[in-house]
Amino acid sequence: MSRSAGYAKGNLRKKVILDNAIELFGENGFAATSLRDVARQSGMTHSGLLHHYPSKDALLAAVLESLDTRAEEQKSSTQESEPDVGAVLVQLMMRDKEDPKTASLLTKLLAESITPLHPGHEYFLARFRRIHDSVVATLVDFQTRGEIRMDISVDQMAYMLGALADGLCLRWLSERGADGGPFDMVEVVRRFIGMIQIDHGSAPKLAFAQD
């Protein structure tokens, strides 16, 4: 085998491992998934997997990095397509929750990472800050353009949007396959955002008066 073919094969294997790790971490969480489980599902031996990822923490780091890469790609492909505040916020909050596997991974790892000892703790803390800052910047931007009510504390609003997105995702995952069918998360987020847009007579008022 040529050297480049070897690399290509190695990369392909890494991708297979990564995809299976995303699926298994998403199903059972990080703690309850073993490298052996991932190896088995990837059709390789435990030691074969260790060759690519020397530890479970290293595999988790790669999984989280791949999420960020994917989010960046989506960002650059969809940027500036729609200037509507609802669309921008939905994109910010929901883009990584459309795919059930990724949504499940995020939901389970986030809940696990509330203990500081969890290897994903710092990542989720940084993620929380990053999304919060982006949402605040977006809200301020749209306030300046006169599309968002001025009597809303953007900081509070951003915390609420972040919480809403995570909370809806949890429920959406749980309800998939249930009788009522999954509900439309994006639609609920859009309606929520509708409440903070400039009042055209009927918009409900949110009591986030800034002092």
Add this chain to the structure above:
Amino acid sequence: MTRPAHTAPKVTPAAPVGNARGRTSKREILEAASALFGEVGFHEASLRDIAGRVNMSHPGLLHHFPTKKALLGEVLAYRDEQDLAAMQAILRSDQVEYDYALVRVAHWNSSRPGVVALFATLSAEATSEDHPAHSYFVERYTKLLTDLTGLYTGLKEAGQLRDNVEPQVAAKTVLALMDGLQIQWLLALASNSPDLEVDMSYMVEQYIVGLRK
């Protein structure tokens, strides 16, 4: 009070047989199990660790709770009993509407992070259909959603909600906010990041005030 998840002690290895006082109450076992499930989730918690936390032998614990699943069921029933009692006391004594009562419970919860962690951790795990608490959380959510939607439908008919607030959407967003804020709060608390520590009950209260005219 439940010990916060992030300061919980490590389990002592090789739990001694029996207990200094001769008997560990069922309540102590349920509290210890509740704390551990909140810290590491159902999958990772072991009956051995729980037995160790209450200074009981593993077989001793098995005598009370034959399986981890059985223990989980009892922990959830135990927490429900406490929450239900609190909700009823609030509704009775304060004469508040259902959503305001939920806010009071959220306020109470901010003094017991261990309990919040239990629900946050398990409800995320239990989004998988094969999780032993899956139907518990689905039923719990359905009940809350039905009750809240009922409240908002009544308020809407009485003309007390703002015009474009739809009862079911309002109920869904209130519950999603509470679930999401709990996680944010726990994450901030555990990392000692006071700048990120949201006031859960205040935020939800502001929101439900805003739904009304």
